[in-house]
Amino acid sequence: MELTRRQMIQAAGTLGVATLTGVGPRSAFGQGQSSGAPNKKVGWAILGLGGYALNQILPNMKFCQHGAPVALISGSPDKAKATAAAYGIKESMIFNYDNMDRIKDVAEIDVVYVITPPGTHRDFTIRALQAGKHVCCEKPMASSAKDCEAMIAAAKRAKRLLQIGYRCHFEPNNLEAMRICRAGEIGQIRTIRSDHAFTMGWDNGWHSKKGLGGFGAISEIGIYSINALCYLAGEDPIEIFGTRDKVKADRFKDVEDVNHFNLKFPGGAQGVGMTGYSWNANNFRAYGDRGQIDAEPATGYGGHNFRKNGQPFRVEPANMWALQMDDLSRAILDSSRILKTPGEMGLRDIRIIEAVLQSADTGKSVRFSPTA
Amino acid sequence: MELTRRQMIQAAGTLGVATLTGVGPRSAFGQGQSSGAPNKKVGWAILGLGGYALNQILPNMKFCQHGAPVALISGSPDKAKATAAAYGIKESMIFNYDNMDRIKDVAEIDVVYVITPPGTHRDFTIRALQAGKHVCCEKPMASSAKDCEAMIAAAKRAKRLLQIGYRCHFEPNNLEAMRICRAGEIGQIRTIRSDHAFTMGWDNGWHSKKGLGGFGAISEIGIYSINALCYLAGEDPIEIFGTRDKVKADRFKDVEDVNHFNLKFPGGAQGVGMTGYSWNANNFRAYGDRGQIDAEPATGYGGHNFRKNGQPFRVEPANMWALQMDDLSRAILDSSRILKTPGEMGLRDIRIIEAVLQSADTGKSVRFSPTA
Numbered sequence: 223m224e225l226t227r228r229q230m231i232q233a234a235g236t237l238g239v240a241t242l243t244g245v246g247p248r249s250a251f252g253q254g255q256s257s258g259a260p261n262k263k264v265g266w267a268i269l270g271l272g273g274y275a276l277n278q279i280l281p282n283m284k285f286c287q288h289g290a291p292v293a294l295i296s297g298s299p300d301k302a303k304a305t306a307a308a309y310g311i312k313e314s315m316i317f318n319y320d321n322m323d324r325i326k327d328v329a330e331i332d333v334v335y336v337i338t339p340p341g342t343h344r345d346f347t348i349r350a351l352q353a354g355k356h357v358c359c360e361k362p363m364a365s366s367a368k369d370c371e372a373m374i375a376a377a378k379r380a381k382r383l384l385q386i387g388y389r390c391h392f393e394p395n396n397l398e399a400m401r402i403c404r405a406g407e408i409g410q411i412r413t414i415r416s417d418h419a420f421t422m423g424w425d426n427g428w429h430s431k432k433g434l435g436g437f438g439a440i441s442e443i444g445i446y447s448i449n450a451l452c453y454l455a456g457e458d459p460i461e462i463f464g465t466r467d468k469v470k471a472d473r474f475k476d477v478e479d480v481n482h483f484n485l486k487f488p489g490g491a492q493g494v495g496m497t498g499y500s501w502n503a504n505n506f507r508a509y510g511d512r513g514q515i516d517a518e519p520a521t522g523y524g525g526h527n528f529r530k531n532g533q534p535f536r537v538e539p540a541n542m543w544a545l546q547m548d549d550l551s552r553a554i555l556d557s558s559r560i561l562k563t564p565g566e567m568g569l570r571d572i573r574i575i576e577a578v579l580q581s582a583d584t585g586k587s588v589r590f591s592p593t594a
Numbered sequence: 595m596e597l598t599r600r601q602m603i604q605a606a607g608t609l610g611v612a613t614l615t616g617v618g619p620r621s622a623f624g625q626g627q628s629s630g631a632p633n634k635k636v637g638w639a640i641l642g643l644g645g646y647a648l649n650q651i652l653p654n655m656k657f658c659q660h661g662a663p664v665a666l667i668s669g670s671p672d673k674a675k676a677t678a679a680a681y682g683i684k685e686s687m688i689f690n691y692d693n694m695d696r697i698k699d700v701a702e703i704d705v706v707y708v709i710t711p712p713g714t715h716r717d718f719t720i721r722a723l724q725a726g727k728h729v730c731c732e733k734p735m736a737s738s739a740k741d742c743e744a745m746i747a748a749a750k751r752a753k754r755l756l757q758i759g760y761r762c763h764f765e766p767n768n769l770e771a772m773r774i775c776r777a778g779e780i781g782q783i784r785t786i787r788s789d790h791a792f793t794m795g796w797d798n799g800w801h802s803k804k805g806l807g808g809f810g811a812i813s814e815i816g817i818y819s820i821n822a823l824c825y826l827a828g829e830d831p832i833e834i835f836g837t838r839d840k841v842k843a844d845r846f847k848d849v850e851d852v853n854h855f856n857l858k859f860p861g862g863a864q865g866v867g868m869t870g871y872s873w874n875a876n877n878f879r880a881y882g883d884r885g886q887i888d889a890e891p892a893t894g895y896g897g898h899n900f901r902k903n904g905q906p907f908r909v910e911p912a913n914m915w916a917l918q919m920d921d922l923s924r925a926i927l928d929s930s931r932i933l934k935t936p937g938e939m940g941l942r943d944i945r946i947i948e949a950v951l952q953s954a955d956t957g958k959s960v961r962f963s964p965t966a
Contacts, residue, residue: 412839412841412852412870412872412873413789413791413852413854413870413873415787415789415866415868417787417879417881419881421883461957463835463837463856465835465858465959467784467864469782469784469862482785482856484856486837486839490841492839492852494787494854496785496787496864498784498881500782501784501882502886509791509868509872509873509875514875585835586957586958586959587957
């Protein structure tokens with residue numbers, strides 16, 4: 223079931239930005255269970271207390287208008303206790319990975335935010351959905367398209383919402399870049415390129431571990447390029463070519479290090495991305511036939527530097543994390559709202575990664591459909 | 595006949611920069627006919643008086659230490675006369691495309707610099723070689739690898755030198771970028787990307803004409819990306835993938851507009867390039883595993899802006915056009931010298947273009963050899 227492109231653009235218009243194709247309709251998930259009262263704050267449980275949860279998500283939740291942290295789910299009791307104290311969360315609202323299914327009886331929890339290594343996303347997401355909770359799952363959504371599909375199916379069965387943590391869809395500079403591209407202000411988009419990479423050492427925890435790290439650099443950091451190529455093109459690719467190299471096969475034997483990819487879009491734009499664990503990069507550029515957008519850094523936590531034809535963007539600052547979480551909270555509170563970054567977007571990007579790797583293996587371009 | 599890589603690097607070392615693979619040996623061409631006296635100035639005939647000849651080559655020849663303009667070959671008598679007067683060239687040294695073969699009897703002419711539309715390079719180059727003259731041919735070398743091979747064969751038969759006008763091999767910032775990459779100063783090179791494009795209107799003369807414009811944007815401006823990917827990688831690619839789009843097929847029905855390409859290098863680097871007639875771009879970036887080089891503008895006539903890990907390059911200014919022409923003049927005067935940008939480099943780049951288009955047609959990557 224798909225909204226028409228026009229319906230989606232209309233719906234997204236209420237948020238001040240066009241949405242993307244490949245985004246499933248709000249109605250497919252049924253309506254949220256929570257009260258529709260606009261002043262109610264949605265209760266969030268944070269699952270996984272790693273760096274991103276502790277340094278970005280929890281500190282920025284105070285800027286949420288429609289949600290607040292009410293519970294923690296963690297494998298580290300001491301860390302959970304200290305974190306609960308810091309954020310005014312009751313000790314009775316600390317759960318671990320063994321007893322987390324009990325949250326089904328905890329009415330204060332509306333949403334679980336899954337912020338664990340990629341290989342664990344599927345199981346935690348499905349458990350949270352089966353406990354009757356909505357889920358925000360951090361990107362990359364999972365380690366395979368099959369897992370993503372299982373997560374989406376679980377959300378449909380549970381009649382709960384599934385959001386993927388694509389914070390750039392709430393970041394003002396990136397939103398302005400999307401707007402400029404959609405409005406035709408740099409003409410017809412012909413080429414978009416994006417490099418996202420970071421240097422990864424030997425002692426890298428879950429990142430390069432089979433079963434935990436997802437696909438490697440392409441899903442951990444390259445996914446920013448993949449997602450940006452799509453949101454700047456404003457559509458999903460129809461043909462994909464990918465490459466890999468295994469220069470550091472000793473270090474990254476179970477995951478990808480360097481991948482390049484070319485995405486052909488139906489409107490005529492081509493996107494190209496480069497990613498890896500062997501250098502640092504965070505940028506994109508969109509070339510239209512009447513101008514260009516340059517972004518570097520493009521998708522970091524701060525310091526965004528965006529230019530249109532050399533002139534810096536002027537945008538109002540905003541807290542992308544709070545806006546992302548509020549987008550889910552608001553969709554829970556108001557069933558007429560459409561999620562901007564639903565599970566289908568996460569699935570699309572994982573499908574793209576799988577197509578890149580298939581192409582790299584075969585040396586042939588791959589026909590692509592986000593829903594095939 | 596090929597020099598070993600070590601021999602070439604040694605030879606190039608005398609010029610202060612490593613040369614490239616795929617570069618034929620000086621000795622394959624036999625020795626120059628001209629006097630070996632170091633103070634003799636080599637006599638250059640300029641063939642074709644378009645914008646590049648009038649605005650770049652002729653004005654910069656006064657900075658040549660080893661050559662000087664002594665003749666013009668042009669289809670425009672009035673333009674030739676005025677230009678001859680401006681550069682102190684005798685009227686008797688003006689030739690046209692009908693009578694140019696008479697230059698074989700003009701001892702003052704050592705070299706012909708072919709600066710006409712790409713589709714004419716082969717015939718003019720071969721005529722000049724058959725007249726016993728050395729040739730500098732502007733890039734792109736020709737409209738097909740077959741034509742390039744015919745030009746190289748003609749040079750060998752005539753025992754004359756054939757240089758291609760790759761001025762960036764003489765530009766101090768580009769030379770410093772090559773040096774940094776070779777010296778390992780940014781570690782192992784993993785990804786190089788380069789965008790070269792310019793906006794082409796409807797009324798574009800020879801550029802998009804079949805038989806004159808070469809392959810289109812990829813040979814006219816994309817060749818800077820192709821050449822840069824190779825000189826930054828320091829080797830020739832072994833596998834190539836390419837794409838095209840035909841969004842503006844009405845305007846560019848006989849030539850390419852947009853092409854993307856991925857070049858895999860044997861040492862583990864991957865290069866990616868983007869070109870077209872639908873936007874403006876002039877840049878490259880090399881990512882090593884210990885740093886990066888950023889260049890924008892990278893290969894223009896001036897304004898080069900190069901950075902290593904964010905710090906601007908410090909190089910002595912130099913006149914790339916004069917150095918390029920002097921490289922040929924010196925090789926004519928001293929048979930022990932190896933040309934930095936010989937016909938084989940031009941052939942390699944045209945072969946790469948043909949591989950890009952073959953891949954774009956088939957959707958498959960193409961195994962590549964510069965000499966196959």
